[in-house]
Amino acid sequence: KWGDYLKEENSIIPNDEDILWINVTGLYETNKIKKLCEKFEIDQLTIEDIYHTNQRNKIEIHDNYSFIVLKLINKKEEIYTYEQFSVIYKDNLIITFNETENKNHETIKNQIEENKKKIKEKKSDYLMYAILDKIIDDYFIINNELTEKLEKIDESVNMDPDQQDLIKIKSTKQEVIYFKKNIMTLKETLMFNKDDFFKRLNKENKEYYRDLFDHVYQLYESADILNETLTNLTEIYFSAISYKMNEIMKVLTIISTIFIPLSFLAGLYGMNFKNMPELDWNFGYPLLIIIMLLIVLIMLLIFKKKKWF
Amino acid sequence: KWGDYLKEENSIIPNDEDILWINVTGLYETNKIKKLCEKFEIDQLTIEDIYHTNQRNKIEIHDNYSFIVLKLINKKEEIYTYEQFSVIYKDNLIITFNETENKNHETIKNQIEENKKKIKEKKSDYLMYAILDKIIDDYFIINNELTEKLEKIDESVNMDPDQQDLIKIKSTKQEVIYFKKNIMTLKETLMFNKDDFFKRLNKENKEYYRDLFDHVYQLYESADILNETLTNLTEIYFSAISYKMNEIMKVLTIISTIFIPLSFLAGLYGMNFKNMPELDWNFGYPLLIIIMLLIVLIMLLIFKKKKWF
């Protein structure tokens, strides 16, 4: 059984045999949330945590319920936004709170419909596992998207590094910082509260949560590799720009070094001194051309030796 | 009940039923502070810590009182200054010490006036919670201000990085270093003394402090993100300067590489050799112009191929 409490206004009464899942979408109607929570004897501070949407990821073990706060990641026009998602788990009751409509729930509802009997057997903590697992799966998808983004930037930097790449690197880095931080706090809160949290679970479902925690650890390591790859990429961008500048300097230097002395020679014989015997020689001009060609040749040989091209 | 002890000179006698809050503003009159503290049997070293305003954040659990030292952050003309704030918590007595007038107290006083009954019920440790919570809230405000500062610098660097940005990055970094360090020591002292400190609290208020501690952890992570964002920004600044230099070099190299050879050719036919048959040709001049145009064309094609523009 589930209900979109705030919208449908149907006051569902918990029932000892069934598993009750109440899903609240939209956290602006704080009064209704309060009323709902108070009905199930949820602590005042927990209620505040639910509608103050800047909580860190955490697991709180209260005397009569467990409280989990996570971040959902939504993607809107290539930008990731973080949205608070909280779960209250109390015996056979699960209450979930979303800021906006959560696509995952639809999938889970369908799964429940199909396997009603199996879910019932597995108790409410299996349902919570299913919800949390979907969220973690989303994280893996985003991790892969970020990895692909990096691969695209990498290719672009290798071919021709430009300012667009730099801006992309920067924005991706910012995304990775938030993503990694989010997973890190998640991992830490899991590690810290693991034992207390596991005590509340039904024995047959512990294995599922162990698997879930394992996925979070794996995520953390993937995010770490993402971060190191990005650092590697930034260094490569720097080096590539540096290398390109080097190439530009080489071209400038080769052209300047060849033509500046030649221009000087041409300028020399463009002077208007009365007494310049070379100017009157018949072979003065062809001789100078030959000398200039020799200079060019020697220069080119020197550059070749210096491996400038 | 509260009193600005040092100023109003009214010697308030603690009273078993009420909660007594004494607020001392200005730490220069050490004798009065001493007298006040000795009256409540505060340790000599604690008293010294109160008026030596370079203490680190700390929680000290003494036999008959708890002692907390924090930093308040004030903002004067865009500069953050740190000011020492200490609290002594002893049964139903709270003594707070500020270097200068503290705006937060006014707000708290008003809150107390409005909810006199509720505060009385909740005991003195709830009052202390209210005071500390205000301070932590201020930290969040500063964290947001610093984040906004970084966003402004970021925009400016993207458009056109200049030395002003560098100076702003530097000063913001220094601010972030102090801010983060301050929160770090706060977090560490909380973690270290948490258990001993909680034992002193009334059971019904423990939840508030847990929430407060949670906020400090969250602050620490925000400050960490701030720091990483700043590092990211510094790298971007470097790259942007580097990229701009690259662009300047390209312009120089394109202009030089095109005109230096042309100038050489012009110089060549400016020479005064007697025997230069080209000079006498009727189509010598137009031919040279055509050759020069061809050189320009070829150069431009090469630059195009090298993706220089």
Next chain:
Amino acid sequence: KWGDYLKEENSIIPNDEDILWINVTGLYETNKIKKLCEKFEIDQLTIEDIYHTNQRNKIEIHDNYSFIVLKLINKKEEIYTYEQFSVIYKDNLIITFNETENKNHETIKNQIEENKKKIKEKKSDYLMYAILDKIIDDYFIINNELTEKLEKIDESVNMDPDQQDLIKIKSTKQEVIYFKKNIMTLKETLMFNKDDFFKRLNKENKEYYRDLFDHVYQLYESADILNETLTNLTEIYFSAISYKMNEIMKVLTIISTIFIPLSFLAGLYGMNFKNMPELDWNFGYPLLIIIMLLIVLIMLLIFKKKKWF
């Protein structure tokens, strides 16, 4: 005894006296893997871990079996690919799962054939040790290959740093990131589960596993040295490029600084003013040549003093 279960389809029945090694190659036929595992009462989540090939390295201690997931490293055309390898260890039964054909097994089979008696004595955990030891040996080989790669790049950078080196540094760094991360998770899981895992082993074989764990620690330190060497190399590449640019700039500056003033002088006497007495002097031209030579000499002395060449 061993069998390639999925391929040969022979349903081997475990037998209390012998050690049974079932090796499954290819993880696509999930149904057969399921059937095999269920026969030996392997947990559902473990089975999923076996054919979902993106698990992190881990040791899981279940009530009636131990489960180890590792990565095998294969090398195809100079690229390292990671392949999941899992082992189930249950009394006298060892089941191994490979994504593709595993060369190591052949060697191990031969060793077993030769020392049948010795293996039998040493129980199944010795066989597992032999399998794992081969995998760790492969890691050492890859560590050495990566070290040699770095030495080659190092030589190339010292002689003449070019963009090829940069691309090689980048790709090697990416390989080292994955390699190190892999070993790190391996080391961590070993450290974490060491005690529980050792309890299951036969006393006479514990020493072998201690040796194996020691090798993993050693690997981790080697990978760390690899990483630091690479960082060192990247810095050297940057400096070498920087130094080379410096050299190029010096050449440009020397040529420009010498010839630009000379060209100016030549241009000066190429002017067509009516009243330029120097032009009419008999020794005007040779005098200018001498002055120019003096300028060159002085310039060269200045450069010498500045240690530009």
Next chain:
Amino acid sequence: KWGDYLKEENSIIPNDEDILWINVTGLYETNKIKKLCEKFEIDQLTIEDIYHTNQRNKIEIHDNYSFIVLKLINKKEEIYTYEQFSVIYKDNLIITFNETENKNHETIKNQIEENKKKIKEKKSDYLMYAILDKIIDDYFIINNELTEKLEKIDESVNMDPDQQDLIKIKSTKQEVIYFKKNIMTLKETLMFNKDDFFKRLNKENKEYYRDLFDHVYQLYESADILNETLTNLTEIYFSAISYKMNEIMKVLTIISTIFIPLSFLAGLYGMNFKNMPELDWNFGYPLLIIIMLLIVLIMLLIFKKKKWF
């Protein structure tokens, strides 16, 4: 009572009621140190530690005495030198060992003279506290000096970064490395031996030592801020140099880009071709001047648009 044992040769016999402070200056006369220490049953290895002056900071708790090794920081002509200082604390006996004359002792002696009675009451561990506190105070002074140094370099870098700044940054960094390392080992040894050390202290003096330890933690954090400030400063220096190079390149490029094309045009009409109709036009020269001015104008507009000045 105190005595400069090695110099004055007076063999002071400890006396149960008084506190005896023996101060040894100069560690070259190892025999006398040995004799003195053996008299008080000091361990052979401790004695060696006293006159081998390259010990790390440490606290050793022996059966019948405590042994502390610290570094004193002396400043000679702007250079900080580290000198070993060791204390043996045994019941009512304090022996201190200095490499050279220690200015702090004089101040402490005067304090003792003035408060003879108070010190006597407070036992020998208060005296040791007074000695150690003076040393830690010196550390704070050096910390402030280093901070001021950095502020001076910072100002200089902002105005005009030159090589002098770089050399100053380098030497200050080296000083900070040693300073921070020294405080770090001090902090670590305090943390590690805190509990054992406190057991030996008289209850009424524990608070003083807690305060002392607090100062060391505070020092460590100050040294850390110092280090981060220095890193910030180094980055700023790099950026400032980079920015300045950028400015230089801009000037070069603006001048070159404007005049190289103009020079080419001038060179073009300096050619001696017979058939150059433009040369014979009456308005050829003024027309060219106008064209040149137009080129300059367009160039300047382009640079303006590129925000080059």
Next chain:
Amino acid sequence: KWGDYLKEENSIIPNDEDILWINVTGLYETNKIKKLCEKFEIDQLTIEDIYHTNQRNKIEIHDNYSFIVLKLINKKEEIYTYEQFSVIYKDNLIITFNETENKNHETIKNQIEENKKKIKEKKSDYLMYAILDKIIDDYFIINNELTEKLEKIDESVNMDPDQQDLIKIKSTKQEVIYFKKNIMTLKETLMFNKDDFFKRLNKENKEYYRDLFDHVYQLYESADILNETLTNLTEIYFSAISYKMNEIMKVLTIISTIFIPLSFLAGLYGMNFKNMPELDWNFGYPLLIIIMLLIVLIMLLIFKKKKWF
């Protein structure tokens, strides 16, 4: 008593009263090593560790003996090579294994000859201490050599940074990486096995080992300072190269900025237009020279203001 077992082939029989020291030089004759070790009931894996010379530093506590693996550092033609050294300590028996002749042993033998009685009193673990202490002393010597190397490079970089310095920095960094890693693993294994190892020692010798461990910690900190100094040096090298490039650019820009406009003016009056009235003026030429001198003056003033020289 000691013997060079492998070479002299004398089969020494341990004797309960004396301390027996067997030193094996050269690890190629694995059979003899095996035979020797088996005689003293050394574990098979320990024996393999002895002649596989790529072990990490470790202390192993076995039931009837302790096993220590260290690296000796040899210096051959300015290159440090690491050589495996292992010790087996079993009651009154010490067996040491070296890859090559170990100079330290000679010194220790002489010390033993001189103080036979003292050694005998102090048991076999004092002898082992003497051997290990010599090795750690060698480490300090190498640490000092590396520090001196860095000081030499530092001086050279300050005077005139060139590519030789870069190559020296790189190779020294590689040496420091290995050196520090070696000491780090040594420190870690000591920390980890300290308690178990100390249990085996005779009470009167524990103090010596505590001193030895202290030296290793000190070494680790020295190696860390070495590393940070090197990082500092690398940064200085980069900055120095950067600064030098800046200086070169300045020279180029000053020369170009002064002469390019002058050359343009000269080129302008070198044009052959019929109608150029300036050319016919009597004071045209001196006027131009004056204008040119004014331009140079103004340029120099601008550069002065920009602090370019």
